[in-house]
Amino acid sequence: MKNSKLVQYYIIGSGSINELELLLSFKRENSNSYVVFLIDHFFKSISLTNKLPILENDTVIFVDTTNEPHSEYIDGIIETLKIKAIRPSVIIGIGGGSTLDIAKAISILLTNPGSAEDYQGWDLVKNAPIYKIGIPTIAGTGAEFTRTAVMTSKTKKLGINSDHSVYDQVILDPDLLTTVPNEQFIYTAMDCYVHNVESLRGSQNDEMTIAFAEKSLNMMEEIFLGEMNLEKLQVASAMGGIAIANSNVGICHPLSYGLSLVLNLHHGFSICIAFNQLAEYYPEVSKFKEILEKYNVRLPKIITPEISLEQINRIADATLKNERPLENAFGKNWRSIFTKEKVIELIKKM
Ligand SMILES: [Fe+2]
Secondary structure: OOOOOOOOEEEEOOOHHHHHHHHHHOOOOOOOOOEEEEEEHHHHOOOOHHHOOOOOOOEEEEEOOOOOOEHHHHHHHHHHHOOOOOOOOEEEEEEOHHHHHHHHHHHHHOOOOOOHHHHOEEOOOOOOOOEEEEEEOOOOOOHHHOOEEOOEOOOOEOOEEOHHHOOOEEEEOHHHHOOOOHHHHHHHHHHHHHHHHHHHOOOOOOHHHHHHHHHHHHHHHHHHHOOOOHHHHHHHHHHHHHHHHOOOOOOHHHHHHHHHHHHOOOHHHHHHHHHOOOOOOOOOHHHHHHHHHHOOOOOOOOOOOOOOHHHHHHHHHHHHOOHHHHHHHHOOOHHHHOOHHHHHHHHHHO
16 A cells, blocks of 8 residues: 655745745854755746855855656766765755756765665665755646655656655746746646546546545646646646655656657656557547647657667667556556557557
8 A cells, every 4th residue: 555745845825935034044054054056057047046145155056947857867966065064954856857857866865875776767766865846936846745756867767766865845826837838838748738647547546536636627628728827837836746656657658758758858748758648548638739729839750760770679669668557558458458569550650
């Protein structure tokens, strides 16, 4: 049976980022205490740092999110941080899913030996991490509320799944969402939409995750086919995150992992590319297409003549490695239903 851990504290509302100063004051115990701010590099050109209570002692790192988090990149940050003799009191992740996940991994690796790769898997973290605060600047990944720090290493895309990955404190300030470019905004939001659909249509859910996913899905449809409300979107994202973290993904995420691994695509984008071809499994695809049209997002064809058969094969193999999600979607005999031929047929349409 699952023993589900949730985020302990959260603050929600316009301007809630201003509460950060007070929250940090409780953690700045003496003159040696300092805070590490891990900020999405997108904010290098858009001034956000002037809103943050950064003191002279603190360390600010702009996180390169051009590619999905990689274990070697995380190890590199750890090496930089270990130059200081004293550990930081607080790690703060400010950004999208990648930045939030990197901050989770950093908080763990500062108190646990070895490299990020060593902790890819389930419940491998032994020592308590550094206290961490998550501040999302885009909505949909649910990363702010989950126990996974997603990353790729040389051979696999697998998160650090641990109670120690869960944020101690989250700040949901809808004002931070206003700078996200339209397409990225939609791709990431649709990640949440898909979390809800996969959670609800699988078999590994329970009454709690069903309640969260149903409400989140309704809110998403209200927001995207009715009137946009950023605060509501942050709540939907959080609820979708809780639902998926405590149930399982289905058909779309395994396909998206294959696409991301082989073609180096961002998570939200590859989710949209895959979900767009899954109408035979998920009736919600028609509403998803309505949303894309309303927001003028046209998905490009990614399986072009430049993509080799060998690459398509690798995408299919990586997809089929996700046994538990596929069992969640199709049942125990999923292999006889979701065959490699079927997967390749779907990939070729993308
Ligand atoms: Fe996702």
